[in-house]
Structures are given as C-alpha cells and as structure tokens.
Amino acid sequence: MAKGESPLKQFEIQPIIDINLFGLDISFTNSALWMTVTTAFILIFFTAPFLKSKKTNSVSDLYPSRMQVAAELGFSFINSLLNDTVGKEGKKYFSLVFTLFMFILFGNLFGMIPYSFTFTSHIIVTLALAMGVFIFVTILGFVKHGVKFFSFFVIPGLPIYMLPLLIPIEIISYLSRPISLSVRLFANMLAGHTLLKVFAGFVSALGIFGILPLVFIIALTGLEILIAFLQAYVFAILTCLYINDALHLH
Amino acid sequence: MPQLEQVEFFISQLFWLGVFFVILFSVLTYITLPKIRAFLNKRDDFVRSHISKQDELIKKAESIIENYEAKLTEAKNQASQIINDAKDEALHESERLLKATEEKIQQEIKLTETRVQKEKEDALSELNTQLKDSATDFISKVTNIEKGNINL
Numbered sequence A: 001m002a003k004g005e006s007p008l009k010q011f012e013i014q015p016i017i018d019i020n021l022f023g024l025d026i027s028f029t030n031s032a033l034w035m036t037v038t039t040a041f042i043l044i045f046f047t048a049p050f051l052k053s054k055k056t057n058s059v060s061d062l063y064p065s066r067m068q069v070a071a072e073l074g075f076s077f078i079n080s081l082l083n084d085t086v087g088k089e090g091k092k093y094f095s096l097v098f099t100l101f102m103f104i105l106f107g108n109l110f111g112m113i114p115y116s117f118t119f120t121s122h123i124i125v126t127l128a129l130a131m132g133v134f135i136f137v138t139i140l141g142f143v144k145h146g147v148k149f150f151s152f153f154v155i156p157g158l159p160i161y162m163l164p165l166l167i168p169i170e171i172i173s174y175l176s177r178p179i180s181l182s183v184r185l186f187a188n189m190l191a192g193h194t195l196l197k198v199f200a201g202f203v204s205a206l207g208i209f210g211i212l213p214l215v216f217i218i219a220l221t222g223l224e225i226l227i228a229f230l231q232a233y234v235f236a237i238l239t240c241l242y243i244n245d246a247l248h249l250h
Numbered sequence B: 001m002p003q004l005e006q007v008e009f010f011i012s013q014l015f016w017l018g019v020f021f022v023i024l025f026s027v028l029t030y031i032t033l034p035k036i037r038a039f040l041n042k043r044d045d046f047v048r049s050h051i052s053k054q055d056e057l058i059k060k061a062e063s064i065i066e067n068y069e070a071k072l073t074e075a076k077n078q079a080s081q082i083i084n085d086a087k088d089e090a091l092h093e094s095e096r097l098l099k100a101t102e103e104k105i106q107q108e109i110k111l112t113e114t115r116v117q118k119e120k121e122d123a124l125s126e127l128n129t130q131l132k133d134s135a136t137d138f139i140s141k142v143t144n145i146e147k148g149n150i151n152l
Helices: A030-050 A066-086 A088-111 A123-153 A160-175 A176-205 A206-250 B007-143
Strands: A015-017
Touching: A015 A030, A015 A160, A015 A176, A030 A066, A030 A088, A066 A088, A066 B007, A088 A123, A088 A176, A088 A206, A088 B007, A123 A160, A123 A176, A123 A206, A123 B007, A160 A176, A176 A206
Parallel strands: none
Antiparallel strands: none
C-alpha cells in the first residue's frame, strides 16, 4: 500500500476487461478474476487426484495418494457436518453445501495473499449467496410441507394470546436470516483486511519501531486465516441448519 | 467504502458470481463428487468384504480349536484308561507271583522239614543199632555168651 492511501482501497473493484451485454456492464473485474482462481483451484484440487483411472484392480488401488487424502478430508468434513445437523436426508444437499463451503473458504484464503482481492469482502456477493440459500430453503420448505410451512412461525406449546406478538417476531427473524448470514461474512472479511492494512501503514511510518506492528501483523494474519476458515464453516453450518428447519419445521 | 460506493459494478459482480458458482456447482455435482464417492465406496466395500471374510475365518478357527480340544480330552481319557488297566494288570501279576512264590517257599519248607525229620529218625535208628551192637559186644565179652544168643 502506497503512503497516504486509504486502507479501504484494497476493496476497490478494478475492471480488467470491459464487457457490455445488452446495455448491462458485466466487465471482467479483479473480483471476477479471483472467483476464477478460486473456482479453478477447487475443481483441480478435488478432481485431479481422482482422474487417474487405475484399472489394475489390485489392493494398491485402495491406498489413497496424498492429494486424495486431502480431498477426502474436505469431503468427509462436509459429510459429517451434514450428518450431524440434518441427518440422513441431508445427503441430497451435499453438493450445495460443499460448493458453498469450498467457494467461500478458498475465496477467503486466496484473499489472504498480499495484493490479491477478497471477493467475499463485498456485501453484494455475500448477500447474493445468502439470498440464494434463503430462497432455496424457503422453496424447499414449501415443496416439502405446502401451506403447512407457515406453521413454522407458530412456536408449539404457546398460549394463544401470545401468538399475535410472537408470529411477527418469528417472521422478522426468519426474514433477517439472509441479512445476518451475509453481513457476518462480509463484516468479518472487511474488518480483518482493514485492520491488517491499517497496521501495515504503521510499519513504514514508525521507522525502526515498525517491527512492533510487523510482529502484530504476522500474528493477525494467522488469526485472519483462522477466521477465513471459521466464517466459511459458519456459513455452511447455518445453511445446514436452515435446510434442517425447512425439512423438519419444528 | 468501495463496497457501497461502486454501485456500477454490482451487476458485474452478481453476473460473475452466478457464472462461477453454477460452473463450480455443476462440475462438482456431476463429475468430482461422484468420483470421490465411488473411490470411497470402493474402499469401504473392500474393507467390509474383508471384515466378513475375517469373521468366517475366525469361526472356522474356533471350530477347529473345539475339535482339537475334544480330541485332546478323548485322548487323555484313553490314556488314563490304558494307564489304569496297566496298573491293575501289574498289580494282579505281582500278587499272583507273590502267591506262587510263597507257595513254593512253603512247599520247600515242608519238604525240607520232612527230609530233616527222616534224617533225624534214620540217625536215631542207626544210633540205636550201633548202641545195640556195642552193647551186645560188651555183654558177650563180659559174659562170654555168643553174640547170636544175646537178645536185647
């Protein structure tokens, strides 16, 4: 970061290739570039180790290579996550949760590379993801339960006279799900990266004492990597919980 | 904040997000995940089949051990039977031998006794005869009576 630049400058969108389709500006930007990197990386990481079709049919086929173990780890992580929250019915939604988790996780992690761009630090992206989950889950609820889905807003075992108060609260809390889901991810990414850049500014400003903020940045980078993972995990587990709500109501 | 100021790029971000998410989702769903699943299933099947095979072998081993133990007890019983028989036989044999030997000894003793008795009688009668002879001699010498006329 050059001296005097705002720590928020890292979030600026810069078009790389200007594209205009039917009057809509869909330029290929630095955000889209890092989405490309993320997508390509995930696909290569998880597909490449399993492409070699060994047909020797011997026992040695069953020993996973290092890359296969790494890919398996991600697979079984999401598998157990879905199993714990949704149960056996969750298998159908595996690829959705897997895609969401990996896309956000590697988007966050690639954002940790200096001079890269974190597309998950943009509210429009996280909101789109969260709205996608919200709409999917709502449709799922209606498909599974029809009109009975509205009983989701009625807490069982409550006295009748409390319902006029609690039903609106339930509805508001339901509708605010995509907002909390998206703002959580966006704000975490925004705050973390801003903090890093603010302290990075101190390094050059303090001269020889710049070593102190430098050490702090190193520690903070570790924390940010943890948060990158944690936020992807939170997004995935909340998606699982919403799917569970839609499937089982109360 | 560029996130809220650069409104002109909202459409572009949404567009590319949609494009990449759909690409990622479809490739993962139709290519990658089935491959991983197949790989894991293959390994699970292998492990499961080996576990069932192992169970079978364990059962077989157990039955073999049972068989072996049964045979072992049978053999032990037989062995003790044989040992007992042999002991009994040996006891009988030794008793028989002992009895026979005792009888023999008894017989020997009896025989010896009769022989000794006879010898004793013989000796006594001889002594008697000799005494008679010497008495006859003595009397004939003293009385001058012919030996043939003396009758004791």
